[in-house]
Amino acid sequence: MLTRRVFLVGTSALVGACALPWQASRAAEAPIKLRELYNKDRSFSDLALANEGRRITVEGYMAPPLKADARFFVLTKMPMATCPFCEPGVEWPRTILPVYTRRTVDVVPFNVPITATGTLDLGEFTDPDTGFWSKVRLGNARYERT
Amino acid sequence: MFHRLSVSLLATVAISGTAFAQDVAQSGSQMYTDAEAALQQRLGETPNTHRARNVILFIGDGNGVASNYMNRLWAGQQAGGLGDDYVQPQEAFPELALVKTYNINAQTPDSAPTAGSMNTGVKQRFNLINLGENAITEDCTTEADNALTLFSELVTDAGKSVGIATTARLTHATPAAVYAKTAYRNWEGDVPAECTNSKDIATQLIDAMEAGTVDVALGGGARYFVPKGVETPNGGSGRRENDVNLIERAQADGIQVVADMAGLAAAGTDAPILGLWSDSHASYEADRPESEPSLADMTQKAIEVLSQNENGFYLEVEAGRIDHANHATNAKRAMIDGKAFADAIALADEMTDDADTLIIVTADHEHAIAMNGYCGRGTPIDGLCYDVANEGIMHADEPVLASDGKPYTVVGYLNGASSVMIEQADGTYTAPEGRPEITQDEAQDLDYTQQVLIPKSSESHSGVDVALYAKGPWAHLFDGTIEQNYIFHVMNYAVNNGE
Numbered sequence: 001m002l003t004r005r006v007f008l009v010g011t012s013a014l015v016g017a018c019a020l021p022w023q024a025s026r027a028a029e030a031p032i033k034l035r036e037l038y039n040k041d042r043s044f045s046d047l048a049l050a051n052e053g054r055r056i057t058v059e060g061y062m063a064p065p066l067k068a069d070a071r072f073f074v075l076t077k078m079p080m081a082t083c084p085f086c087e088p089g090v091e092w093p094r095t096i097l098p099v100y101t102r103r104t105v106d107v108v109p110f111n112v113p114i115t116a117t118g119t120l121d122l123g124e125f126t127d128p129d130t131g132f133w134s135k136v137r138l139g140n141a142r143y144e145r146t
Numbered sequence: 147m148f149h150r151l152s153v154s155l156l157a158t159v160a161i162s163g164t165a166f167a168q169d170v171a172q173s174g175s176q177m178y179t180d181a182e183a184a185l186q187q188r189l190g191e192t193p194n195t196h197r198a199r200n201v202i203l204f205i206g207d208g209n210g211v212a213s214n215y216m217n218r219l220w221a222g223q224q225a226g227g228l229g230d231d232y233v234q235p236q237e238a239f240p241e242l243a244l245v246k247t248y249n250i251n252a253q254t255p256d257s258a259p260t261a262g263s264m265n266t267g268v269k270q271r272f273n274l275i276n277l278g279e280n281a282i283t284e285d286c287t288t289e290a291d292n293a294l295t296l297f298s299e300l301v302t303d304a305g306k307s308v309g310i311a312t313t314a315r316l317t318h319a320t321p322a323a324v325y326a327k328t329a330y331r332n333w334e335g336d337v338p339a340e341c342t343n344s345k346d347i348a349t350q351l352i353d354a355m356e357a358g359t360v361d362v363a364l365g366g367g368a369r370y371f372v373p374k375g376v377e378t379p380n381g382g383s384g385r386r387e388n389d390v391n392l393i394e395r396a397q398a399d400g401i402q403v404v405a406d407m408a409g410l411a412a413a414g415t416d417a418p419i420l421g422l423w424s425d426s427h428a429s430y431e432a433d434r435p436e437s438e439p440s441l442a443d444m445t446q447k448a449i450e451v452l453s454q455n456e457n458g459f460y461l462e463v464e465a466g467r468i469d470h471a472n473h474a475t476n477a478k479r480a481m482i483d484g485k486a487f488a489d490a491i492a493l494a495d496e497m498t499d500d501a502d503t504l505i506i507v508t509a510d511h512e513h514a515i516a517m518n519g520y521c522g523r524g525t526p527i528d529g530l531c532y533d534v535a536n537e538g539i540m541h542a543d544e545p546v547l548a549s550d551g552k553p554y555t556v557v558g559y560l561n562g563a564s565s566v567m568i569e570q571a572d573g574t575y576t577a578p579e580g581r582p583e584i585t586q587d588e589a590q591d592l593d594y595t596q597q598v599l600i601p602k603s604s605e606s607h608s609g610v611d612v613a614l615y616a617k618g619p620w621a622h623l624f625d626g627t628i629e630q631n632y633i634f635h636v637m638n639y640a641v642n643n644g645e
């Protein structure tokens with residue numbers, strides 16, 4: 001059976017580091033789940049590694065923003081009215097994904113499903129504005145209700 | 147008249163005696179004969195009045211009757227059956243009671259005083275652990291005069307060993323109730339600066355291991371044993387505000403400190419073991435890497451080590467993450483952890499002898515969880531409710547629709563973050579578009595959170611009774627509807643009385 005993961009990884013392997021426009025848009029068309037970015041041992045999955053630097057679409061929920069007029073929010077895999085992980089200095093959970101947006105965030109209630117599409121960035125990063133430390137994030141992102 | 151009476155008498159005899167079972171039209175049914183066999187088994191049972199050498203207390207955190215039902219169907223369906231006729235290992239135990247779980251000042255209980263009541267024999271106040279009724283939550287000045295005697299201390303005095311295995315943090319409420327006395331369950335790694343005579347829960351665990359009142363402690367929560375900024379054995383960072391490294395202290399005292407499955411397997415049985423698999427809680431079973439011990443792995447090692455003591459042991463085993471998944475209204479992870487709980491129970495039962503080991507399986511409290519209907523047989527417990535079919539046994543092909551024309555899941559919660567009520571710009575909550583339409587694929591996804599009514603940041607416990615299953619010495623003393631603190635009294639009686 002051809003799973004979405006196999007398809008994406010296989011496609012990425014074929015094109016190597018040179019993503020073609022149709023390939024990127026193909027990835028963006030198929031929302032992935034946050035948990036698919038990780039292996040059980042907390043390392044990044046093949047899917048995440050294959051899509052590093054590419055635009056992907058991830059489904060989830062918008063945690064209540066850290067501050068008003070931000071261009072940043074935290075995507076959670078489940079609805080979270082408060083985000084206990086959305087603070088600096090905690091161990092990195094696999095249940096959230098920081099999203100840096102093109103425009104100021106228009107808040108979506110925490111229990112409304114959304115998809116976020118952006119460039120997948122892997123590796124440690126500390127946001128100079130918020131102090132938010134992350135191991136993975138989406139950049140140059142947009143989002144919409146599903 | 148005489149004729150009618152004779153027929154009636156004959157029918158009564160036929161129903162009450164197996165010798166005449168052939169006179170009952172349905173006596174050939176397997177359901178009928180299975181039930182007759184169960185009756186005969188019960189008639190042949192005699193109370194076990196041996197002295198209990200060992201006591202194992204299994205606590206499924208938040209695993210009330212509804213959650214247990216969910217686990218049963220999940221396990222049964224995973225085994226290829228319809229689910230509802232499946233028997234979990236604890237459900238084959240001979241003794242059963244319902245347990246009232248309220249705290250001294252809380253109709254809806256929390257996990258700290260409930261576990262405390264099982265470990266001390268008295269109910270306690272909300273959010274504190276093992277302090278008497280005059281203690282005040284978060285007031286450390288009330289600790290000294292209200293400290294209670296623990297079951298772990300009593301059995302240690304009797305020469306037994308003590309162990310804890312949990313998928314939560316070892317400093318979390320339920321495991322802490324084995325060894326800690328504190329005015330606030332959240333003082334896991336530090337106490338307020340003014341509480342100079344108090345000790346945080348992690349320190350109390352190491353104190354207990356050094357004193358010999360805890361010999362094996364396996365679970366999560368390494369961050370509360372290591373100072374802030376210092377790396378934990380799991381690669382994370384400590385949370386303790388003071389500079390005491392409890393892991394180094396434990397190692398210096400001869401305690402084996404292990405951080406993964408390989409370490410646990412290699413640990414010897416001749417010295418205490420402190421196992422810390424994660425910085426916070428251990429993994430949900432659905433997310434657990436092979437390098438991390440399961441609850442059954444922990445239970446097995448604990449029994450292997452503790453049973454070296456010829457005087458016996460007390461072991462508390464907690465499936466802590468059933469509770470967390472229920473709080474998240476993520477029923478699927480709760481039921482998967484429920485199966486892992488059952489696996490640990492089955493293993494403990496296999497490794498011990500009913501003649502000398504009292505095994506108790508219960509929950510500390512229920513959740514605001516319930517099952518929707520009317521679903522046909524074989525409806526996947528992790529998905530939508532499928533209609534009852536008029537012919538055959540299996541459910542119909544179509545899901546049951548609510549009055550809004552939309553399907554719904556079998557499992558539901560009353561409150562939680564996945565409310566169908568959406569916060570509006572003015573701060574009010576409403577559902578202008580109605581309930582979301584859900585497909586079976588969506589409902590069965592591992593991360594799916596059930597539709598609930600009341601919006602809350604975290605789904606709540608409920609005060610509904612929980613079940614207790616027991617076998618072994620004096621297990622027959624569990625019967626009827628009991629107070630939760632009565633559990634301690636049976637355990638204490640069982641280790642002190644009998645042949």
